[in-house]
Amino acid sequence: MSVDPNIAILLVEDSGIMRKMEMSVLKSVGFNNIVEAEDGKDAILKLESNPIDIVLSDxxxxxxxxxxxxxxxxxSEQFKEMPFVMATGRGExxxxxxxxxxxxxxxITKPFGPDELKAKIEEAFTEKTDEEEPEAVFEPRYGASGKPIIKIAxxxxxxxxxxxxxxxxxxSGKIAPKHFDLETECMTSWNPVAKALEDKTIEGAFVLAPIAMDLFAYGTKIKLILFAHKGGSIIVKNRQGAKFKKPFENFFKNKSFYIPHTMSIHNMMAHMFFSNIGIKPGVAGNDNVDVSFEVTPPIKMPEFMSSNENTCGFMVAEPIGTKSIAGGIAEQIGLSSEIWxxxxxCIVAIQEEFIERFPDAVQELTKYLVEAGQFVDQKPGVAAEVGVTFLDPKKTLGLRVPLLKNVLSDPLGIKTNDLYPVKADLNKIQRYLHDKMNVGSIIDLDKFVDLRFADVACKDGASGALGSVLHDTPQKSFELLDRLLAEQETLAAKTTLDKVGKYLTLSLGDREFGIDIAKIREIIGIVPIRTIPNTPPAVRGVINLRGHVISVVDLRLKLHMPEIEYNDRSCIIVLEIQGEKGPGAIGVIVDSVSEVANIKAEDIEEAPGTGLDINTDHILAMAKAPNSPSVKILLDxxxxxxQ
Structure with a gap:
């Protein structure tokens, strides 16, 4: 049902940064009448003093x-009929x-997106009936080839x-499946993935093992056929705040720490890490908690932490951690494989009904996933190029090939060459979460894990080629922190990775600038520009580029440099930028363009804080030219x- 966008929503959330995010999500789907409360007691006061239509509470x-x-x-007699949406990081x-x-x-389970939240608000206003919802039914789909489709989220x-x-x-035609057609769907967070598995709208998913086990515990008919990888996550600390020194616990205490989901290996290992240095982890509201775990969308973690000194760090899958280090937001404490x-x-989960009906397709899928894992392991450079396109098709993450190649090449990083499912390791996860953290359930792993396909596809997997070793000790946790303290300069070298790559170099007077080549659509000469009244001086107007109207900005004026007359070397660089409303095209006028330069890590230096007559917030870095005194200014x- 459609809900009046003018309804009054009481948003109850103790974390200021999460409350800000949730307000933004609400406003993005048209709800602007929002009353805030910091906890349950504050919410009662707001309910009694404000006209409220619905409660959205942590x-x-x-x-x-x-x-x-x-x-x-x-x-309450007054409020007992009020719609109430519970939003929580506890996804069990x-x-x-x-x-x-x-x-x-x-x-609704955190983290959530706009469409998901809107649907839950509409659901809250829908009159409930005593009828049970019909169980989702799996219906196979077939491609034009007549083969069954395997859609994987x-x-x-x-x-x-x-x-x-x-x-x-x-x-690319290097693999030609005989028994299935592959479809993939990139989803915004873990919740839609889990929901799609429950609703049987997908045949399978790459999903966190604890989420899949929890779904299985509550009746979702899925099977684990393969591990999606081993290792691959990172734990980082905030570069802001108090100086990092001994005793280490002083840096982390009374702060928040981000995890991607309650039902995650990250929750488990972060709990181990903090417990081993004498800090009690938990969630807000629990007794005597030293550091509060907050479930946060992975791609939002760097942004939230950069604006919040009270966040001490996060644990997340790569490349988000390394990208935050490259952006100067975080410092690496350690990789997940150093703890375990x-x-x-993540595991590969497939609908049980699909397995029963199409075992040949599942066997072939398993075989080819194993081969794809070998491909990533043996060709990290090529895999990085593939990964940038696959993982960041809309360029919302700003992934770059050198950064992703670094992640894939790290000997302690992600492993894709041994995907055989090890039930003993899954048991360690469920036992720790359940017994030590009171999270999740204990399931029969013999019923959940279907080894038939991996037994055939993984030639060495059954023998345990890469055995797991868990370092759940104070010694290991303090070893990582001691290393960070001693090697902060070495670890900081990763900050250049996000800036390495190819740049289009251009001139404005006697200064040389560089723009990431991935942003460039095309370069054209100066064409007639139609001015627009009441716009800033730097906005020259719009042009018609093959039927598309594009705004044009004079880069000189935007950077507060003196205006000059355009000449035969002047040109318009048509860029694709990420604005508030998403990606779009814009033209910038420059004096001239020079070449495409391949900027290497050793040529990059951090931008100076002062000394230039342009806003250094807009500068990615300075690039030195080999065997030359010239310096290029790399622009964000x-x-x-x-801005």
Whole structure:
């Protein structure tokens, strides 16, 4: 049903940064009448003093939890009929059941996207019936070839790169499946992936092992056929805030720490790490918690941490951690494989009905995924090029090939050459989460894991080619922190990785600048420009480029340099930039263009803080020219044009 966008929403969230994000999500789908509350007690005061139509509340909060608030609302004569949406990072099915029994109208798991939240708000206003929802039914789909379609969901992390590699190998004709047609779908977060598996709208998914195990525990008929990778995650600390020194616990205490999902290996290993240095991890609202875990969308972690000194760090799948280091936001504490060598993380889950009906297709898929894993392992450079396109098709992550190649080449990083499922490792995960963290359930792994296909596809896997070793000790955690303290300059070398690559060099007077070649659409000469009234001086107007109207900006004026007359060397560089409303084209006028330069790591230096008459916030770095005193200014052209 459609909901009036003018409804008054009471947003209850103790974390300021998460509340800001959730307000942004609400506004993006048209809800602007929002009242904020910091916890359950504050929410009651707001309910009693404001006209409210619906409550959207976090679960874990100090003073009064979201669950306690829900109970209060349902016992109140005045508010007992009010729609109530519970938003929580605890993505376990048992939590959803508990909330449903207490009278929640709708339940949403963090992190969530705009469409998902809007649907849950609409669901909360829908009148409930006693009829049980019909169980989702699997319906096979067939491609034009007559072969069954295997649609596999994934998200934007390096852990899923073998799926991109397989798609590349199929699209390039190097692999030709006989028993299936492959489709892939990139989803915004783990919640849509889990929902699609439950609703049987996809045949399979690359998904966090604990999420898949929790779905299985509550009746979703899926099977694990293969590990998607081993290792591949990173733990980082915020570069902001107090000086990092001994005793280390002082840096982390009374701060938040981001994880991608409650049902994740990251939650487990971060819990190990902090426990081993004498810090009690947990969620807001729990007793005596030293560091609060907050479930945060992986691609949002660097942005949120950069604006919040009270966030001490995060643990996430690559390349997000290395990219945040490259951007000067974070410093590396360690890789996940240093805590647990060759650990599982994401797995390949397939609908049980599909397996039963099309075992040949599943066997062939398993075989080709193993081959794709070998391809990534043996050709990290090519895999990085494939991965940038597959994981970042809309360029929202700003991935670059050198950075991704570095991630794939790290000997302690992601492993894709041994994907055989090891049930003993899965048992370690479920036992730690359940027994030490009270998260998830214990399932029968013999029923969940189907080894038939991996037994055939993984030639060496059954013998345990890459055995896992868990270092759940204080010694290991302090070793990582001691290394960070001693080698901060060495670790900081990663900050150049995000700037390495090819740049179009251009001139403005006697200064040379560089723009990332990936941003360039084309270069044209000066053409008639139609001016637009009441625009800033730097905005020269618009041009008609083959039927498309494109704004044109004078880069000189944008950088506060003196205006000159255009000549036969002047040109317009047509760029693709990332604006507030998404990607779009814009033209910039420059004095001249020179060449495409390949900027190497050893030629890059950080931008100076002062001394130039342009805003250094717009400068990525300075690039020295080999055997020459000249220096090129590498521009963050998105910032130049949008700020």
């Amino acid at each position: 679960w874990n909060m100090p003073n009064m939890s979201g669950f306690e608030l829900l109970e209060w609302v349902r016992q 099915k048992k939590e959803m059941t508990k909330a449903s029994e207490a009278g929640v109208s709708s339940f 994934h998200i934007q992390i390096t852990d899923h790169i073998i799926l991109g590699a397989l798609k590349h190998l199929i699209d 060598e060759n650990h599982p993380c 052209i998105d910032k130049v044009l949008t």
